[in-house]
Amino acid sequence: MEEEGHMKGEEAFRRTRVPPWIKQITLRAVITSFVLSLVFNFIVCKLNFTTGIIPSLNVAAGLLGFAVIKAYTTLLNNCGLLREPFTRQENTVIQTFVVSSSGIAFSSGMGSYLLGMSPYIAAQVDGGNTPINRKSLSLGWMFGFLFVVSFVGLFSIVPLRKMMILKYKLTYPSGTATALLVNSLHTPKGAKLAKKQVALLFKSFCGSFAFAFFQWFFTGGEDCGISTFPTFGLQAYSKKFYFDFSSTYVGVGMICPYLINVSLLLGAIISWGILWPWIEHKKGIWYSAEIPASSLSSVQGYRVFTAIAMMLGDGLYHCVIMLIRVAYSLITEYLEKKESFDQNPDNVDQNPSGDLDTQRRTEYFLKDQIPSWVAFTGYVVLAVISIITVSHIFPQLKWYHVLITYLFAPILAFCNAYGCGLTDWSLASNYGKVAIIIFSSWVGIENGGIIAGLASCGVMMSIVSTASDLMQDFKTGYLTLSSPRSMFVSQVLGTATGCLVSPLMFWFFHKAYTLGDPQGSYPAPYGEVYRGMALLGAKGFSSLPKHCLQLAIVFFFLAVFINIVRDLLVRYETKYRIYRFVPNAMALAIPFYLGGYFAIDMCIGSLILFLWEKRNKSKANDYVPALASGLICGDSLWSVPAAILSLAGASPPICMKFLSRAVNKKVDTFLSGGP
Template sequence: MEEEGKAKGEEAFRNTRVPPWTKQITVRSVVTSFVLSVVFNFIVCKLNFTTGIIPSLNVAAGLLGFALIKSYTTLLSNCGLLGEPFTRQENTVIQTFVVAASGIAFSSGMGSYLLGMSPYIGAQLNGGNTPINTKGLSLGWMFAFLFVVSFVGLFSIVPLRKLMILKYKLTYPSGTATALLVNSLHTPKGAKLAKKQVAVLFKSFSGSFVFGFFQWFFTAGDDCGFSSFPTFGLKAYSKMFYFDFSPTYVGVGMICPYVINASLLLGAVISWGILWPWIEHKKGIWYSADLPTSSLNGVQGYRIFTAIAMMLGDGLYHCIIMLLRVAYSLISQYIQKKESSSANHEDADQNTSDDLDSQLRTEYFSKDQIPSWVAFSGYIVLAVISIITVSHIFPQLKWYHVLITYLIAPVLAFCNAYGCGLTDWSLASNYGKVAIIIFSSWVGLENGGIIAGLASCGVMMSIVSTASDLMQDFKTGYLTLASPRSMFASQVLGTFTGCLVSPLMFWFFHKAYTLGDPQGSYPAPYGEVYRGMALLGAKGFSSLPQHCLQLAIIFFFSAMLINIVHDLLLHYETRYKLHRFVPNPMALAIPFYLGGYFAIDMCIGSLILFLWEKRNKQKANDFGPVLASGLICGDSLWSVPAAILSLAGVNPPICMKFLSSAMNKRVDTFLNGV
């Protein structure tokens, strides 16, 4: 039935000509893609600097690309200027361009490993804050670093595209879902639905933007405004439990799976509700009572390193499982191919209509070749340039360190791209964390091991992340009959745009706000977390406060145990589907550092979607992601005028702050005395 449905999908386009690959990339598609890339880079940067949770924005990219080009072509048609028809291949190119550009905003490490190099983050950790272990942030070296590392991953996986998609027939769920969206938008029924979706997107975007503007008036000082509203009381507020009226994270919660949002809330309860209050009672016993709250040798050290331990445990487990799964799948494919080769003659005459779809797609996917020699020579040349440049930008990371990274990276890129095709889960950040520990330990603290570890993380993440993203997009192109050459070209253009725009976006936030301040608007938690990993690798466990190592070990193995329980239930228990209720260790760990305020926002988003699905599941499926995307875009884009006002010295007129009754009396007494 599934293949039949796909065949019917292609039947809808039987009278539509597939343009050559040079016509799939047009001036209007490039201009539209660039505009959307700037918008999406800003959104991803803002999410990076707040909680670091980035939802999939593929649906929003595909829909917004469709809406903008369709509006443009309709306007020209109404003016009597009939332009080229807007095809699904052109839509796919736009979506690929935008996702590639916004992907750089994540893999560039502006909110994680690059930010962790700064002296400001180094001063917060009270360890390794020496000139050789810090690097001042500047646009010059960030541009150079991104341009030499971001393109290598594109060439590492290109020769394997046919193997992954045609031979192994990997599903790539996100790529498939995006293709189905694009295909449906370009059918008569889909175009009608798209108009309604665009209307909902515009309304939610406008409402979110206006609400952000309204909130700004009440933020004239620290801890002012709706974002500091003590929803559950002042005691709960002091423990980071409150609803901060953020449309962004309500929207993110509508996109993320229920288990992620529930895991975030559970992690906040375990840490800020139970564990940290208990450790604070050990002040003066486990750690000095004179230490500031932000000291890594005090309670902050427990927060950072228990979160790191859970993330490392979760990442290491998934890396090992993914490698085993890839090996098992490859062996199974080989055995099945060997067994089926003898039986092929029996089925040779069963060429049914179910195969027509795949035959057509295979024909177009194989039509415009990207020669393997181009991929191999491109990888070698870019790797050599990168080795020279990266070792010059970061003298702590020697040329042979970078060379070893580039020798290992293609294998991990294959594993990540293959595993992403099976599970829809990219482990790029996990491979980057492993690189941090290995290279920071290898170089050592006195030789700049922190910077070496963080830089090697960037090299590894750029290759592994780009490879899986490219293969997802090849799957989308395969299902929409987009040429591999146009897909690769749009990836290159999107990567170039991301390398250009991401540092500028970072610099905009850097100048307008204090990035990495735990008490500020943009705490950028992963900057401190990634630097903490590098410090742990370079300095060893001696940097941890008393009993922190024992807690870290407990949480490290707890993350592994949770994953084992989940996988066992998924494999053996099918009646009640209990694996759905097993929390996600990575999501559990994030609130250990940040608190539960954003988890409450996201759970409210989940609740809205859940009630909507109960009332009308089809409408929730059609309009839920659209509504969420509008909330995220509107609230995020309000940050642009807000930051410009801040840079111009224009302050909000009102400070709305909440005090206890006792504190209010003291303030009144003081003011009356004055």
């Protein structure tokens, strides 16, 4: 007889009782989820404030949740005190809670649109630095803003869950992968593998944390530390080409696809290796030599607005294509149903039973309904509260602006959730960028168009992002027999936790470091980029340096062209799969502002993954997520004691700095008191 660990689908769980939805949300699950939410919010915030590249953390959340509860239940079981076994439904609740909470750390805009409102970022962006176009950040209004905008999206998509999951049978690859992980962990074979994964995660976490602690001792001054080692020489270092020994981005590189990492490196070479040195030779011709390099009227303006142009080109292309794809899919579905009805007018299901897995999953998915009137009422009530509150927090954004956003947002939320089910790609940030341009130009620079655009971005992103996340969770719940009600409640709890924790994490970094400093540890690049978008919409092209508009137009259409070429190759060229080598336009744009140091880190992660897969692909698939998660968590969490030491006034004892031979000779001469 086949062992349970090797059985497929629901057959492995045929003897396992499925608890009612209220018992799927246990006290231990909520406590574990809250603790893990603190960890994951901190990680996402740190990534937001460094490069803005955030990998999928679903696997790490599911694995860590399993490890914590399994250790707890094993201990109780050994003591004879275990009352309720640990179920996959409980594991799914934890994963949903944690991911929804950390998702708020991204959609809250702490490293993008909200940071772009601050006076510090406003001072870096030439134009629009007026009282009406900036807003001082404070915990009070950030808490209020997040709580009134983050829950609306949950109610916008709930009535469509049966259509998305059962009727259209959308795959939602991330949700499906998470469900397969959870199902696997709760079989005997999966539990054995999970123990090894958790052991590796713990080892990599400790090693990463210890290495970050070791590096801290050598950072006792500006531009000091092991991370400043000029890997490829001092000239390359001045152009931001070096390996900075960041365990976080080595781990991120192991999770991200090869194409993303190579595109990042290619973008750094094109910009910092070729384009910016050429523009710097135009100093005094295209822009004044007296202006500091950090000004947007200097070379920095070309960096920021060229990156913005590529991001907008990539975002608009994908928004349009996604709308077309959704419309085409819906029309095709309708025509197929109509043809089926014409052939079978009595509407008799030709395969009423289906397979046993589908039958059982459908039964439990339909068991605990969420009434549509609850969703509609919730959306309307929360939208009204949000309209009043948001227009009060941001007087530049009038109540009718917010109303229009909420009228169109459900359509875009549906398109994003549907498209995410087809492609696993959420375009929430792209819809937010479109909102920035529309509302900032509508309000105008004199009436606070920059703040209006950034605030509207927050409203749009929150709705569209949470809607697609919830539908992913419904797919995970469908495949693990978790109740839709438990999924919805855990999403609500996770969202509430994110709204509470994300501003606190932001404030922690804000007090310990200078966020948004291009030369600092946390440059928060998207703060300046999003403000630049709002300035572009509110003020128009007059805000750009000389010839910057022409350069921006070229890169805007380059991003569109790259996407068109890739989509055509995917559709018509299948023999050699050349599309695998077409770079990602969004990834190309990010290093235009930041440089290539983090891209090199991520490519090192890709190299480790590549060599591991060459040696043993099966083991690499099993253990790379655990290794990468440990590297990210350990290095990121060292920031907590580092920030506490900084707030307490403790400084590292050593400054490790790398100098050229000529500069070192001058330093030696100066210290020796020579001429």
